[in-house]
Amino acid sequence: MTAVAYHRPACLDDALALLAADEDARPLAGGQTLVPMLNLDLLAPTAIVSLADLADLRGIAALADGSIRIGAMETHARIAASRIFAAGQALVPRAAGHIASPAIRNFGTIGGACAHGDPVSDWPVALVAADARIEIAGPAGRRGVAAADFFLGFLTTALEPGEIVTAIVVPPVPGRAIHLRYSRIDSDYATVIVAGAADIRDGICRSVRLAVGACGPVPVRLAAVEDLLTGRPLEPALVAAAGRMLAEAIDPLDDVRGSAAYRRRILPGLVARALAGVA
Amino acid sequence: MAEFAVVGSSAPRLDGLEKATGRAVYVDDMTRPGLLHGAVLRSAYAHARIVAIDTAAALALPGVHCVLTGEDFPHRYGAFVQDEVALARDRVRYVGEPVAVLAAETPALARQAAALIAVDYEELPAVMTPEEALAPDAPLVHADFAGYARRVAVPLPPNVCAATTISEGDVDAAFAGCDVVVEGTYRTQAQVHCYLEPCGALAEADAAGKVTIWSSCQSVFRVQATVAEILGLPMARIRAVAAKVGGAFGGKSDVTVQPLAAALALRTRRPVRLVLTRDDDFMMMRTRHPATVWMKTGAMADGRLVARAARLTLDGGAYAEDSSAVLGFALLIARGPYRIEHVRMEGRVAYTNRLRAAGFRGYGNPQVTFAGECQIDEIAARLGRDPLDLRLQNAVRAGDDWVGGQRIEACGLVDCLERLRAALPPAAPGRGIGVACVAHISGILSTSAIVRVLEDGTVTLSTGAVDLGEGADTVLAQICAETLGLPLDRINYAVPDTDGSPYNWSTGGSRVTYMVGRAVTAAAGQARDRLFGHAAEMLECAAGDLELRPGGRVGIAGVPGPEITFRDISARAHWAVGGPIIGSASVMFEGGGFDPKRSAVTGNGIGKLGAFVFGAQAAEVEVDAVTGRIAVSRLWAAHDVGRAINPTAVAGQIAGGVAQGLGYALYEDLRFDGPNPANPTLMDYKVPGATEMPEIIPIIVEHPEPSGPFGAKGIGEPPLVPVAPAIANAVAALHGVRLRTLPLTPERVLAALDEA
Amino acid sequence: MTARLTVNGRPCDLPEQGTATLLDLLRDQLMLTGAKRGCNYGVCGTCSVLIDGMLGRACLTLAADCAGRSVTTVEALDADGSPDPIQRCLVEAGAVQCGFCTPAMVLAARALLDANPRPSRAEIVAAISGNICRCSGYGAIVEAIAAAAHG
Numbered sequence A: 001m002t003a004v005a006y007h008r009p010a011c012l013d014d015a016l017a018l019l020a021a022d023e024d025a026r027p028l029a030g031g032q033t034l035v036p037m038l039n040l041d042l043l044a045p046t047a048i049v050s051l052a053d054l055a056d057l058r059g060i061a062a063l064a065d066g067s068i069r070i071g072a073m074e075t076h077a078r079i080a081a082s083r084i085f086a087a088g089q090a091l092v093p094r095a096a097g098h099i100a101s102p103a104i105r106n107f108g109t110i111g112g113a114c115a116h117g118d119p120v121s122d123w124p125v126a127l128v129a130a131d132a133r134i135e136i137a138g139p140a141g142r143r144g145v146a147a148a149d150f151f152l153g154f155l156t157t158a159l160e161p162g163e164i165v166t167a168i169v170v171p172p173v174p175g176r177a178i179h180l181r182y183s184r185i186d187s188d189y190a191t192v193i194v195a196g197a198a199d200i201r202d203g204i205c206r207s208v209r210l211a212v213g214a215c216g217p218v219p220v221r222l223a224a225v226e227d228l229l230t231g232r233p234l235e236p237a238l239v240a241a242a243g244r245m246l247a248e249a250i251d252p253l254d255d256v257r258g259s260a261a262y263r264r265r266i267l268p269g270l271v272a273r274a275l276a277g278v279a
Numbered sequence B: 001m002a003e004f005a006v007v008g009s010s011a012p013r014l015d016g017l018e019k020a021t022g023r024a025v026y027v028d029d030m031t032r033p034g035l036l037h038g039a040v041l042r043s044a045y046a047h048a049r050i051v052a053i054d055t056a057a058a059l060a061l062p063g064v065h066c067v068l069t070g071e072d073f074p075h076r077y078g079a080f081v082q083d084e085v086a087l088a089r090d091r092v093r094y095v096g097e098p099v100a101v102l103a104a105e106t107p108a109l110a111r112q113a114a115a116l117i118a119v120d121y122e123e124l125p126a127v128m129t130p131e132e133a134l135a136p137d138a139p140l141v142h143a144d145f146a147g148y149a150r151r152v153a154v155p156l157p158p159n160v161c162a163a164t165t166i167s168e169g170d171v172d173a174a175f176a177g178c179d180v181v182v183e184g185t186y187r188t189q190a191q192v193h194c195y196l197e198p199c200g201a202l203a204e205a206d207a208a209g210k211v212t213i214w215s216s217c218q219s220v221f222r223v224q225a226t227v228a229e230i231l232g233l234p235m236a237r238i239r240a241v242a243a244k245v246g247g248a249f250g251g252k253s254d255v256t257v258q259p260l261a262a263a264l265a266l267r268t269r270r271p272v273r274l275v276l277t278r279d280d281d282f283m284m285m286r287t288r289h290p291a292t293v294w295m296k297t298g299a300m301a302d303g304r305l306v307a308r309a310a311r312l313t314l315d316g317g318a319y320a321e322d323s324s325a326v327l328g329f330a331l332l333i334a335r336g337p338y339r340i341e342h343v344r345m346e347g348r349v350a351y352t353n354r355l356r357a358a359g360f361r362g363y364g365n366p367q368v369t370f371a372g373e374c375q376i377d378e379i380a381a382r383l384g385r386d387p388l389d390l391r392l393q394n395a396v397r398a399g400d401d402w403v404g405g406q407r408i409e410a411c412g413l414v415d416c417l418e419r420l421r422a423a424l425p426p427a428a429p430g431r432g433i434g435v436a437c438v439a440h441i442s443g444i445l446s447t448s449a450i451v452r453v454l455e456d457g458t459v460t461l462s463t464g465a466v467d468l469g470e471g472a473d474t475v476l477a478q479i480c481a482e483t484l485g486l487p488l489d490r491i492n493y494a495v496p497d498t499d500g501s502p503y504n505w506s507t508g509g510s511r512v513t514y515m516v517g518r519a520v521t522a523a524a525g526q527a528r529d530r531l532f533g534h535a536a537e538m539l540e541c542a543a544g545d546l547e548l549r550p551g552g553r554v555g556i557a558g559v560p561g562p563e564i565t566f567r568d569i570s571a572r573a574h575w576a577v578g579g580p581i582i583g584s585a586s587v588m589f590e591g592g593g594f595d596p597k598r599s600a601v602t603g604n605g606i607g608k609l610g611a612f613v614f615g616a617q618a619a620e621v622e623v624d625a626v627t628g629r630i631a632v633s634r635l636w637a638a639h640d641v642g643r644a645i646n647p648t649a650v651a652g653q654i655a656g657g658v659a660q661g662l663g664y665a666l667y668e669d670l671r672f673d674g675p676n677p678a679n680p681t682l683m684d685y686k687v688p689g690a691t692e693m694p695e696i697i698p699i700i701v702e703h704p705e706p707s708g709p710f711g712a713k714g715i716g717e718p719p720l721v722p723v724a725p726a727i728a729n730a731v732a733a734l735h736g737v738r739l740r741t742l743p744l745t746p747e748r749v750l751a752a753l754d755e756a
Numbered sequence C: 001m002t003a004r005l006t007v008n009g010r011p012c013d014l015p016e017q018g019t020a021t022l023l024d025l026l027r028d029q030l031m032l033t034g035a036k037r038g039c040n041y042g043v044c045g046t047c048s049v050l051i052d053g054m055l056g057r058a059c060l061t062l063a064a065d066c067a068g069r070s071v072t073t074v075e076a077l078d079a080d081g082s083p084d085p086i087q088r089c090l091v092e093a094g095a096v097q098c099g100f101c102t103p104a105m106v107l108a109a110r111a112l113l114d115a116n117p118r119p120s121r122a123e124i125v126a127a128i129s130g131n132i133c134r135c136s137g138y139g140a141i142v143e144a145i146a147a148a149a150h151g
């Protein structure tokens, strides 16, 4: 058995240096995805670089413009419990609160989930819906990528080798949060997620954003749908039309969580339910 | 009602605190000096010829002690058909079938070495469903079938390992005279046992070549017998001991990894622990039989049920194991607990290239009861009758005969239905209520018990019955305590060990309380008689004048005065007169076959098996119009247990059975993607969690069984059985749609609603 | 300087293998077998322990990553010879069947009651929602935790 080294750098630069020095080294956040992959022999890194001591990756704080900066090492549980998010942004803590079960939420992190980029997971769709920005540090310096440009496909993200997600920045989101998640059983990964926010007053939709998750390699958000709904009374026919557009746009798989046809079939109803919930 | 002192009280289970504090020892918690660790290599093909196996690279790893392959296991085994080998030889017949096993210094090393074994396969065409297997010219799962030894050697079509028919009356004529006939095909899926503790065994050989096997199993005696058969050793060279068992539900009733661990221990002369990973357990072990059930039921306009016919095809997977018995039992029970005079039940089990199907809580009953109980509601709908009423009208009662002619001695079914009716809430909008009944048996084969009075007057009870978590040990100790007038803490329940325990067939068939309980009552009764024999001499009176007094004392009936203690008596027996006091008893459920005057049977018809047990459940459901998801809000479960020796344990069996029934009804389904299981992980195969549970309202009904210990009979399996049809009937009551395929997934619900 | 973690109040060394899990350390090195290996990939919950007081999965936690942290296993709960009220209540309610899930349920309940001494039924259900029990149907477990909190 070859020994795998474990490093625990004290600062971001050391972490980046360790990752740069060894392309088979793996960053470790909560371990809730990485460790089972190790246990199942699906991964064989040469070294583990723990991000546990990186202060830059911690904290949930409001920025001057009303954005919320969430350190990459913040756990699902801490995000779910945070009161800092405004009404529209609350889709973020709500997404966090729906992940798996308490023990997983206590250790799994938003940064780890983003880096893993699993399209059936809860973060990608929530962050796309929230127009969040993923902050990244790497050998070539720092950059920020919009969530919609970060999640590129099944377990594929815009992260380059050696890069680390440092934070997620959630801008102000108008309206009230939407987060609807359908799964076979409560603690399972989702079959369909509808996340977003809407500002609906007197039956008129002033603004809306809707993203669909777990229904294809990347979250689906359509400007055409949001345009269609904005400025109009939310008549059932209009809502149904929006739901159908999303159902046509998604690209789901047939799998044990539901067939592609089933996901398409239930999506319009979920969209209607989601909008009704914030009307 | 202080009829009894210990029986009827909810004594906490004997090992409860040991388990709750984490001190209970399961196989994976055991160690021995010099322990080696096993790992298994699984087949990657559903059907292939093994051309060659190269173990050199694995053996070359330092720390790897031995690698065994099919060549090391020449003996075939199997309870009904000798079609099975401990490791695949020449051929693999399902993805996941064990191909090689090895022992190494650490678990990680063992796994690493297993990955280095190179197997050269020549892929063969596979049959993945009974339809494929039974098609003309289908590839044969067992090309050598004709050469296998079989217990019931009737001629069988290709790829069929068991076929049976049972008929009574004149079904065709009866259907012709019926006012209402319903007919349909029902499909049920592969449910995985998903006991929380994966299968495991620790084996150690002594210098003389005797192997001791500690394992997670349902019967140490079955382990002993089957390992002896597989290794070609006399049974006297095998000792099987029960470790704590982390759930079994039928999945640990046959051998699991014990033969492999034993062979490794014999070969390496070192103790070897082989505990499956969860992946291995899913891929190698067993499921419930998937079934296709065609059924037809006919009734008269007044509601009288008169005829039922069924044709059952079970998917047995790659090896026969207990399939023949599962089929036989399913056909025996398919009539349902109703007075139906004319029946014809036909069934067969197909071999397929999937993992083995096996006994699983219910043993063929959930499949046929799903069909049968749906049809009762379908008839009720056609007749415009209340489904519960229709059941009451037709329910069997004590004194009736079952198919085959066995008399039903005690029957609380009517009571169960009446109690349900009283408990059910009035109809509420958006909620549907459905009812289903179950009949099952409690019994099977033989068992025995030994009661030893120790020097200080306390007692060791040995029965060989392994407690799988249902609390059998506690209940048996309660029966022993009651018979001897002792408090429960004076009874020591001995760990089942083939070296010391008397024979017990298995923990299964809802049989332990009823069968082993009878043996315990008799053995304790004999010990009591021997205690009385001494006491009569000591008190200088006739044994017939003696009575037991609480706390292990004996006195003269009606005379408050002189008293002696068990301790005094046992001391006398041990040190002065007669020798140690031991009571022992053997019990057999002498079933026998069908009454030829009433039943025509072909194949392996299973007749009298045990005492009949009955129950009825009602489920209250809501259906989400958007997703089609069924939410069960409440479930009432009325079960006749004869007598509840331990009401809390009975309620625990009811709740646990209902939970597994809920999984069967709504979520659980091991699917296949071509030759491969599509969801063989706990991540993808979902069992219900706490959030999914309805409120369960247990209703315990007690109609004492004359032959049972204190009137008791079994409750282990029945609660699982009616859950799925009760839910399907509730959905039908709510929306008028009839779902005939399990599980009742949201997708199937929506499809049915769309059609309606 | 060697980094260490604390298990049930006692300091202990980290394993050499960087990928060794906390569950490996507990079961194989420290012989604390109350944490079970029901799946080794995070779903069943039988390996639950408290890490700095928080419910966590020992199979999903690298032992090395616990340096400086304090781990509590089920063995600590009755270390003084008297079982935790949760343990007693589970036994009395008939919530222990095969027992394979039980030590983890005890810790899930302990974590809940430490944070929320008077939980509602829904909060109890949520707290054990990631812990599978295949035997009991959960109802008795929920009742037992409620009894431990309120009794």
Ligand SMILES: Cc1cc2nc3c(=O)[nH]c(=O)nc-3n(C[C@H](O)[C@H](O)[C@H](O)COP(=O)(O)OP(=O)(O)OC[C@H]3O[C@@H](n4cnc5c(N)ncnc54)[C@H](O)[C@@H]3O)c2cc1C
Binding pocket: A026, A027, A028, A029, A030, A031, A032, A033, A034, A035, A036, A051, A072, A098, A099, A100, A101, A104, A107, A108, A109, A110, A111, A112, A113, A115, A116, A120, A121, A122, A123, A163, A164, A165, A166, A187, A188, A189, A190, C041, C042, C043, C060
């Ligand atoms: C039983 C179970 C159920 C689950 N259910 C859900 C669910 O329903 N919904 C859901 O969304 N998720 C679910 N998860 C996944 C869980 O949310 C994980 O916590 C999450 O996906 C990964 O976070 P982590 O912090 O544990 O990452 P880790 O496991 O530590 O890392 C994940 C990957 O990201 C890399 N990585 C980690 N951090 C960074 C970083 N800052 N920068 C760059 N790379 C990094 C690692 O090298 C690794 O490749 C479940 C997990 C389990 C075990």
Ligand code: FES
Binding pocket: C036, C037, C038, C039, C040, C041, C042, C043, C044, C045, C046, C047, C048, C057, C058, C059, C060
């Ligand atoms: S063993 Fe850790 S969750 Fe199953």
Ligand code: FES
Binding pocket: B196, B246, B247, B469, C095, C096, C097, C098, C099, C100, C101, C102, C132, C133, C134, C135, C136
């Ligand atoms: S008691 Fe067996 S898994 Fe919970």
